[in-house]
Each structure stands twice: as C-alpha cells, then as structure tokens.
Amino acid sequence: MIRVALVGIGNVASALLQSLEWVKQGKPIYGVLTSLPYKPEDIEVVKAFDIDKRKVGKRLSQAIFEKPNVVPKYVEVKSDVIVMRGETLDGKEGVLERIIEESEIPPANVSEELKKEKVDVVVNLLPTGAQKASEYYAQQSLIASSAFINATPSSIVEILDRKFKDLHIPLLGDDLLSQIGGTALHTGIIEFLKSRGVRVTRTYQIDISGTTETLITLEEWRKDLKKGIKSQYISKHSNGASVVAGTSDYVEFLGDRRVSYMVIEGEYSIGIPVRVDISFKSYDSFNAVTPLIDLIRIAKVLKDKGIGGAIPEICGYYFKKPPVIYDSTEESRRLMLDYLSKVMTEPRLDR
Incomplete structure (x- = not known):
C-alpha cells in the first residue's frame, strides 16, 4: 500500500478520490503507466488537510462534495479519514478571502500527523499563488521523510531540491501537466505541425471554466503566474514562436467543465500561411487524475530506492515548470520511461 496525504481538498482531490474508488471496484482507468510495481488500487489516502470549515472535521467521503467544490458525484467514496485543519499562511489571499470560510479549529502539527500515519507521499493541491503555504507543507514533508508532489505553480523544486536530495526524499514538480488539458493538446498539435515541416510563428490559448481555481486566476498576479x-x-x-496562453474567464454554470480555444499560425511550403483553430472541451479536475496516479506510484518507487530530489526525466514529462523542459513530448516520455526502467532494476542507492 502507498500511504498518501492530500493538501487542499478541492476539486482535484474529489476527482482523484473518486477515481481511486473506481479502480478499487475493478473498473478501468485509462492512460496510467502499467510498468510500475505498484498498481493504482495500492494507493490509500490516509491524511487530508484543508482550512475551510465546510470540510475540516468531516470525513473525506463527505468533504469532497462540500462547497465550493463543483465536481459531481460519480462514485460513492468510502473513506473515514477526517479532514484536519492545516495552516492558512497565504492560502486565502485576494479573492479567496470571499470564497473560503476559514475554520476556527487550531491547525494540526502536520509533520507529526504525517509521521503518525507513516505517509509515503504528500500531494500538494493548494490554489495557485499559495507560495508560503506550499513551502510550509514541503518543509513538513521533509521533516516527516515523506515524498512531495507539487501539482501547483508555486516554486518548490527550485527552492528545496537540494534539501530533498540530501535526505534521499523524492520531490516532483512544479505545476502538473494535465493528461489531456489545453497545454498538453496545444503542444501536441504544434509538435505535429513541426514534424510536417510547418514553421509555427505565433499561437494563443484561452481557457474558460467554472471552478474556484479558474475564478482566482482572474486576479492579475495569479493570471500572470499561470500565463x-x-x-x-x-x-x-514551438521553437520560440510568439505564445500567449492562460485563463480568460470564469463561467459559474460550467462547473468542472473546461472549454479551451487555441489558434496556431504558421507557414509551410514556400511560405504559404496556415492557421489552425481548435475548440476543446474536457472536465478539468479529471485531467489531473491519471498523472497524479502515476506520480504517486513513481514517488513511492523512488522513495523505496533512496532517490531524492527532483528528477528531470520524471518532472520533464509530468510538469509544466520542471527543472528541464525537453524539446518534445515524445522525447520527454522516452527519457521518463528509460529512467524508470533503469531505476527499477537497480539496488537501493542510499545504503
């Protein structure tokens, strides 16, 4: 079993927990790595932290459907884990002040709780812009010797890579790349055009959704960070084409549905112009599930092997702000699979 703690019980946490329940019922989940020694059904969420009084003190099975979450109930989640009160720090700045109803319960001692439950992997699902809070939970993971996955845009790898490496604790981040989100599809189409000899000159992408994350990224400083x-x-x-990409609007009735619009312009043949216009619709929170299920299992493998810090080959495939951005998705996937194949045949490194 892989013992996991979730930080931030929002929409992604809801989608992840429902998906884990789904696979435990023997139902398929598409796109996960099959070459790892751990299976998706080996993942068990044993700790959860949040600051909203509508979630703190409640069972995870109930908390994931509390407001402001909008992910519908697809599966009846079976979890008696009680959501604990985490530290606020900068977790409710700006528009979040109006959205979050802060719990009056004193914060838990996070590192002690992680140690008590022998947590293998901590997954950071805090809102965009919660830099101090993200750093805090990463530090608590270090103290508890738990691997840390930073799904948020907060800069954690750059700041704490050396500490995690020295203590042989895996650190994977930053800013999760969705399974089929707008950025993943956008780069995939650009790579196809490049493979056919098209010179991409400029492109843009806008995203619209009804989640809290979308609403808060309308604040200029958060929007600039994501963009x-x-x-x-x-x-x-795209080999240096002019690029603009980011959230453009919040539409409440969309809920977890995300609409992405992309335009790609370029030249082919003797300089003949080409333009690609795409409307792409998906469910935002479930875009994160398959990568997270892979990363949790990978983090456990790395932890078993005594490998610490941020691994470029892993981060380069699963994140938008990794230590190294490779030239193509094909290259990053090949390097990731080659690295994992090698690691799984080697003895533990810190013995």
Whole structure:
C-alpha cells in the first residue's frame, strides 16, 4: 500500500478520490503507466488537510462534495479519514478571502500527523499563488521523510531540491501537466505541425471554466503566474514562436467543465500561411487524475530506492515548470520511461 496525504481538498482531490474508488471496484482507468510495481488500487489516502470549515472535521467521503467544490458525484467514496485543519499562511489571499470560510479549529502539527500515519507521499493541491503555504507543507514533508508532489505553480523544486536530495526524499514538480488539458493538446498539435515541416510563428490559448481555481486566476498576479508558465512551456515546444496562453474567464454554470480555444499560425511550403483553430472541451479536475496516479506510484518507487530530489526525466514529462523542459513530448516520455526502467532494476542507492 502507498500511504498518501492530500493538501487542499478541492476539486482535484474529489476527482482523484473518486477515481481511486473506481479502480478499487475493478473498473478501468485509462492512460496510467502499467510498468510500475505498484498498481493504482495500492494507493490509500490516509491524511487530508484543508482550512475551510465546510470540510475540516468531516470525513473525506463527505468533504469532497462540500462547497465550493463543483465536481459531481460519480462514485460513492468510502473513506473515514477526517479532514484536519492545516495552516492558512497565504492560502486565502485576494479573492479567496470571499470564497473560503476559514475554520476556527487550531491547525494540526502536520509533520507529526504525517509521521503518525507513516505517509509515503504528500500531494500538494493548494490554489495557485499559495507560495508560503506550499513551502510550509514541503518543509513538513521533509521533516516527516515523506515524498512531495507539487501539482501547483508555486516554486518548490527550485527552492528545496537540494534539501530533498540530501535526505534521499523524492520531490516532483512544479505545476502538473494535465493528461489531456489545453497545454498538453496545444503542444501536441504544434509538435505535429513541426514534424510536417510547418514553421509555427505565433499561437494563443484561452481557457474558460467554472471552478474556484479558474475564478482566482482572474486576479492579475495569479493570471500572470499561470500565463508565464504555460507560455514558456508551449514556446519551448514551438521553437520560440510568439505564445500567449492562460485563463480568460470564469463561467459559474460550467462547473468542472473546461472549454479551451487555441489558434496556431504558421507557414509551410514556400511560405504559404496556415492557421489552425481548435475548440476543446474536457472536465478539468479529471485531467489531473491519471498523472497524479502515476506520480504517486513513481514517488513511492523512488522513495523505496533512496532517490531524492527532483528528477528531470520524471518532472520533464509530468510538469509544466520542471527543472528541464525537453524539446518534445515524445522525447520527454522516452527519457521518463528509460529512467524508470533503469531505476527499477537497480539496488537501493542510499545504503
């Protein structure tokens, strides 16, 4: 079993827990790595932290459906884990002040709780912009010797990589790349055009949804953070084309549905112009599930082997702000699979 703690019981936590329940019922989940020694059904969420009084003190099975979460109930989640009160720090700045109803319960001692439950992997699902809170939970993971997955845009790898490496604790981040989110599809189409000899000159992407994460990223400083990371990632895959990408609007009735619009312009043949217009619709929170299920199992493998810090080959495939951005998805996937194949045949490194 892989013992997991979740930080931030929002929409992604809801989608993840429902998906884990789904696979435990023997139903398929598409796209997960099958070469790992641990299976998706080996993942068990044993700890959860949040600051909203509508979730704190409740069972996870109930908390994941409390407001402001909007992911519908697809599966009856069986979990008696009680959501504990975490530290607030910068976790409710700006528009979050109006959204979050802060619990009056004193915060738990996070590192002690992680140790008590022998947590293998901590998954950070805090809102965009919660830099101090993300750093805090990463530090608590270090103290508890738990691997840390940073699904948020907060800069954790750059700041704490060396500490995690020295203590042989895996650190994977930053800013999760969705299974079939707008950024993943956008770069995939650009790579196809490049493979056919098209010179991509400029491109843009806008995303619309009804989740809390979408609403808060309308704040300029959060929008700039997300836009900068997305644009840099797509630009790397397009050989320096002019790129703009980011959230453009919040539409409450969409709920967890996400609508992405992309335009890609370029030249082919003797300089003939080409333009690709795409409307892409998906369910936002479930876009994170398959990568997280892979990363939790990978983190456990690395932890078993005594490998610490951020691994470029792993982070480069699963994140938008990794230590190294590779030139293509094909290259990053090949390097990731080659690395895992090698690691799984080697003895524990820190013995």
